[in-house]
Every structure is written in C-alpha cells, then in structure tokens.
Amino acid sequence: MSENMIKYYYLCNVCGTCRQQCTVFRTNLLEVFSPRTRVTLAGNLYLNKLGITKKTKETIFSCVLCGICENACPSGVKVLDTIKATRKYLIEQGEGPEAIQKLLDSIIEEKNIFLLENEDRMSWAEDIEDKIKDKIKKQSELALFVGCQESFKGSLYNIPESLVSIFEKVGIDFTLLGDEEWCCGAPYFLMGIRNEKVEEIMRHNIEKMKELGVKKIITTCPGCYLAWKEEYKKFDKELPFEILHSTEILADLIKEGKLKVEKEYKKKVIFQDPCDLARHSGVFEAPRIILKSIPGLELIELEREKADAYCCGGGGLCKATYPEIAKDIATTVANIYKDHGAEEIITACPACFDNLMLGIEKIENINIQDIHSLLLALL
Ligand code: SF4
Ligand code: SF4
Secondary structure (H helix, E strand, O other): OOOHHHHHHHHOOOOOHHHHOOHHHHHHOOHHHOHHHHHHHHHHHHOOOOOOOHHHHHHHHOOOOOOHHHHHOOOOOOHHHHHHHHHHHHHHOOOOOHHHHHHHHHHHHHOOOOOOOHHHHHHHHHHHHHHHOOOEOOOOOEEEEOOHHHHHOHHHOHHHHHHHHHHHHHOOOOEEOHHHOOOOOHHHHHOOOOOHHHHHHHHHHHHHHHHOOOOEEEEOOHHHHHHHHHHHHHHOOOOOOEEEEHHHHHHHHHHOOOOOOOOOOOOEEEEEOOOOOOOOOOOOHHHHHHHHOOOOOEEOOOOOOHHHOOOOOOOOOHHHHOHHHHHHHHHHHHHHHHHOOOOEEEEOOHHHHHHHHHHOOOOOOOEEEEHHHHHHHHO
C-alpha cells in the first residue's frame, strides 16, 4: 500500500467543493462517484476499515482522471495521486477490473493495447503506403510516435494520415518506428504502476528513437504526449528528445508562414481541450492558433475553458470498464456545446474523438471533426 492512499484522506475536509465540478458526478449525481468519496474510500481501504467490493472498485476505476476536482479543491488534495495509488493497490491484490488487466497484459505480451500482432502497426497507413514506406525506420531528426489507438483503430486512421499528408505538403522530413513502436505505457501510468516490465517498454522506445538519430518526437495522442513528457523524462533524466504535440508543430508552421489555410470554413465550433494536453500539460494556445487561422471559422469559448474546460469522459481508462459512464459524459458535454451554439466539436485527441462520436449518437445537428483532418481538407 502506498502512503498516497491515506495522505490526502486526512487533508480532505469533505467540504464537497470538488463534486460540483467532477466530470463523473456532474453526469450522474451519485455521491459514490464524487472526488471526496474516492479519497475517503482510499483512506478507509488503507486503514483496513473497508473491504474490497464491486462498489469499491467502481468508485476507484470510474474516475476519468480529468483533474478538474484538484483545481477546485481549497485544501490541495491530490485526488489523482490518491486514485492512482488505490488502483495500483487493487490491481496488486488481483482485484483490478478484468478489462483493465487484459489491456495491461496485452501491452507486455503484444506491445499494444489491443492484443493484436504488433507487426500490423502500420495498418493505419495502408491507403497512403506510397507516401509512407520510405519513412519507416529511416534516419531523421523528427519522429512521429503514432500510438496504439491510431495505429489499430480504423475510425482513427485519418488522424495520422492527415498529419503525414500535411507534412508532405509542407516538405517536412520525418521518420516512424513502424513495427518497432511499442505502446507508450500510458495505461500503466494511469494505474499508478511503473514496474520493470514498463521500464523495459520505455527503454525500448527510447533506444529505437536514438538509433534513428531522432531529436524531436511528435505525437497526435495527448496520452502518449503526457507519457513521454512526464514518465519517460522521470525514467531517463537525460532524455535527449524534445516532445511536441502535433498541434504545437502545426501552430509553429502557421506562425512562420509555412502553412496557410486558403479555403473558408464557415462554421461555429468549440474546441475540446484534451485533459492530457491542456489541463495536465498546459498546451492551450497551439490548437487555437490553428483554428483562428481558418477563414470564416468562429471559435466559441465557454466560461469554463482551458484549465477548467469540460472533459469528454474518454480518459483515465474509465471507458474500458464502464463504457456507459464514459458515453453519458460525452453526451452531457456535447449537449452543453450545442446549447452554446456549436455546430461542430473539434478534437485534437483520439480518445476525445472516439468518445464524443459515441456521445453525439442521439444528438442532432452537431458533429465531431479531428483538427488534422480539418486542416488538411482546407489547404
Ligand atoms: S474539495 Fe478538496 S477538501 Fe473539499 S471534499 Fe473535495 S477533495 Fe475534500
Ligand atoms: S479526476 Fe475528474 S472524474 Fe476523477 S474525481 Fe476528479 S473531477 Fe471526478
């Protein structure tokens, strides 16, 4: 058991300020999902005052790790650290949800989250094989780390495809690890776990990047971005790479005048700040620079924006075990956006795109668009 399970239990005065903001509580209004309950439960587990039950597990594994509660808490309670420590404890006791255990095992056995052959990691690029085949494992200072979701999930292939096509139009040289890319390990970090096996994965990805002479790593997935930026840097203090999210490099190209949107896009849109990119990493401006460079596009900003922006519900691996909770959150958020006049939600994250697509199933007159695909279509 980690001290983080009990540390904040004593700091929390159960005031409830956090629960008004909590992504999960706001959607279903059940106290078992409020941040203060999660912290109280963790402390009680630590003190052996509570047994492990289905409900206990639901409280701990349904959190989407958005971090909004921490911004609201007047006492400085680190809810995320508490939840991650408790998840780790439960998994070590063999009490983790089956879906999560499968995913964690798949990373070690297959090097991806889907129990698929890692040799098929370039599946996403089948339609652009001619453009891409010379890039794989070539020497370059810039590497695209694609991530498991976009590599294997057909509905997300358009994200890396679009970025690569933009790179080609602008004449940017880059490399890819191909089947040598292994999962970044983020699901382990969301469970508070960093063991030898995960370190082996990190070591592998680092070494392969070094072999290709990489100096800058670009990710389109904010989860991979945060893993590289925080966990890999903690693991290797001398990590010789600059880590950038794709929106950062695209915004730089726009500022330098190397990328210019010519076509008009007359739509009212809201940008879905991904938690891992915005709240957890402080990258707010880059996607906005891209969107503001599009003629005719009207970017709606809500009162709750940037660090306090709504979470889509697709993170923290809540969705792996409780897909209905994740979907309900997406529907709630999409309805809020629609009520504020948005015709389209623009995403810069595969998990946001994926979850919001499910969330709008029953909402009319609003759609979801990935920022890379939008940009490519307007060049
Ligand atoms: S806001 Fe902070 S102190 Fe208040 S209940 Fe939530 S976690 Fe506890
Ligand atoms: S991290 Fe998000 S979902 Fe989890 S308790 Fe805090 S506000 Fe709720």
